Amino acid sequence: AQIPLKYGASREGKRTDAAMQRWRENRFGQFIHFGLYSLAGGHWNGKYVEGAAEWIKGNARISDEDYEALTRQFVLPEFDAREWARIAKEMGVKYSVITTKHHEGFCLWPSEYTDYDVSRTPFGRDLLKEYVDAYTQEGIDVYFYYSIIDWNHPDWRSRVETVEDSLAFFRYCDFMNKQITELMTRYPEVKGFWFDGTWDKSVVKFGKITWDIEQLMHRLNPGIICGSRLRVDEKGARHFDTNGKLMGDYEQGWERSLPEKAPQNDWECVMTIPENQWGYQADWRGHIKSATEIIEMLAAATSMNGNFVLNFGPKGDGSLREEEKQMARKVGKWMQLNGEAIYGCVQAPLKPQKWGYYTRHRDNGFVYMVVCYQPVSGMLKVVLPTGSVIENCVVLGKEGMELKPEKSTKNEFVIPAPEVKDGFPYVIRLKLKEGDSVGNYVA
Numbered sequence: 001a002q003i004p005l006k007y008g009a010s011r012e013g014k015r016t017d018a019a020m021q022r023w024r025e026n027r028f029g030q031f032i033h034f035g036l037y038s039l040a041g042g043h044w045n046g047k048y049v050e051g052a053a054e055w056i057k058g059n060a061r062i063s064d065e066d067y068e069a070l071t072r073q074f075v076l077p078e079f080d081a082r083e084w085a086r087i088a089k090e091m092g093v094k095y096s097v098i099t100t101k102h103h104e105g106f107c108l109w110p111s112e113y114t115d116y117d118v119s120r121t122p123f124g125r126d127l128l129k130e131y132v133d134a135y136t137q138e139g140i141d142v143y144f145y146y147s148i149i150d151w152n153h154p155d156w157r158s159r160v161e162t163v164e165d166s167l168a169f170f171r172y173c174d175f176m177n178k179q180i181t182e183l184m185t186r187y188p189e190v191k192g193f194w195f196d197g198t199w200d201k202s203v204v205k206f207g208k209i210t211w212d213i214e215q216l217m218h219r220l221n222p223g224i225i226c227g228s229r230l231r232v233d234e235k236g237a238r239h240f241d242t243n244g245k246l247m248g249d250y251e252q253g254w255e256r257s258l259p260e261k262a263p264q265n266d267w268e269c270v271m272t273i274p275e276n277q278w279g280y281q282a283d284w285r286g287h288i289k290s291a292t293e294i295i296e297m298l299a300a301a302t303s304m305n306g307n308f309v310l311n312f313g314p315k316g317d318g319s320l321r322e323e324e325k326q327m328a329r330k331v332g333k334w335m336q337l338n339g340e341a342i343y344g345c346v347q348a349p350l351k352p353q354k355w356g357y358y359t360r361h362r363d364n365g366f367v368y369m370v371v372c373y374q375p376v377s378g379m380l381k382v383v384l385p386t387g388s389v390i391e392n393c394v395v396l397g398k399e400g401m402e403l404k405p406e407k408s409t410k411n412e413f414v415i416p417a418p419e420v421k422d423g424f425p426y427v428i429r430l431k432l433k434e435g436d437s438v439g440n441y442v443a
């Protein structure tokens with residue numbers, strides 16, 4: 001039974017406005033984690049530090065003053081936002097999310113409400129403005145990551161137990177509201193916010209502060225897009241309110257993981273190239289995902305109506321690391337040829353098969369087969385709605401080479417698999433005879 005909530009979901013069901021539709025059609029995004037932690041590069045006193053590099057302050061037990069000294073090393077001789085934007089464009093992303101302020105509390109813009117920001121560094125420039133302008137120029141939408149946790153701010157509290165704690169915590173909330181207002185007014189191009197660090201007891205205890213932030217953002221820009229990770233209701237429920245309703249515009253809980261099957265709501269997965277490094281770690285260890293693995297995840301996400309955001313952690317001198325430039329080149333090459341199976345695509349209501357992922361373009365009527373797992377049999381099985389006919393079947397990038405599907409049983413077809421030479425997935429585009437019920441066929 002539904003209980004009355006004052007600070008639960010402020011809206012129900014999927015958004016149908018143009019701004020959200022654009023978010024959906026973008027499908028492929030980039031995350032940028034950049035801050036003082038980038039200067040440390042996951043090392044301290046010449047030693048490798050275990051754990052996520054953007055958490056090095058805690059992982060290496062660095063004192064406030066030793067950490068703050070990093071501001072004097074924030075020179076960024078190699079920083080060029082236009083180079084970052086060019087590489088993002090080359091990779092084929094349609095949106096980018098940047099850490100305006102991570103848990104460390106250091107701000108990439110000259111904030112009026114703190115001096116723990118770029119203005120206190122030798123670099124001194126408004127990095128955020130240069131990023132927004134460069135990405136906007138490349139036609140890439142910009143989103144702001146903002147951490148509620150703030151290890152630097154004297155009034156941040158991870159828990160509120162005393163009266164003093166609550167006075168401080170509400171001063172901090174006032175600071176946050178001022179910074180969010182500042183971000184939305186100084187950089188009106190921003191399309192949405194990516195909040196993080198909302199798991200602590202202080203936020204869970206005072207869920208209303210997250211309702212207030214949502215209300216503030218909608219007053220300043222009604223089309224603003226914000227995921228579910230911001231929100232806590234008055235009972236402490238996160239992402240989904242106590243009545244099970246999604247709070248926010250999409251499920252924002254898919255961090256370094258993909259759902260098994262398509263969630264009902266809009267959703268987004270954010271992914272690292274190593275196992276768990278967001279900020280720059282000079283020495284990547286463990287499994288480093290290949291471009292092929294990233295493309296598989298992107299196709300999987302699209303096939304389940306979700307967005308996929310790949311993280312880059314620029315180096316402390318402001319340049320991008322070689323591995324990430326390589327990744328952008330390889331993924332971008334694939335997107336050049338196969339992007340029509342991703343951009344503007346949604347789940348195809350067909351029975352999933354073992355060779356990979358189906359996607360369907362929202363209005364060009366094509367069904368795409370993103371083949372990631374090449375069958376030893378050399379045969380790709382396709383099960384279509386009864387009575388369907390495959391009118392045309394080509395490999396993207398080899399449109400001239402038509403494949404001949406063979407009917408196997410009543411509505412099953414087998415398509416001879418083309419040879420895989422380059423170690424990347426390939427895409428088969430199916431044109432089904434007009435009027436087939438693929439549109440609403442339930443697998």
Ligand SMILES: C[C@@H]1N[C@@H](c2cn(-c3ccccc3)nn2)[C@H](O)[C@@H]1O
Nearest residue numbers: 033052054055102196199255270278
């Ligand atoms: C998007 C990613 N979210 C941040 C994060 C994740 N976590 C975390 C905290 C507790 C359990 C699991 C993950 N803490 N910080 C990471 O630092 C990065 O910014």
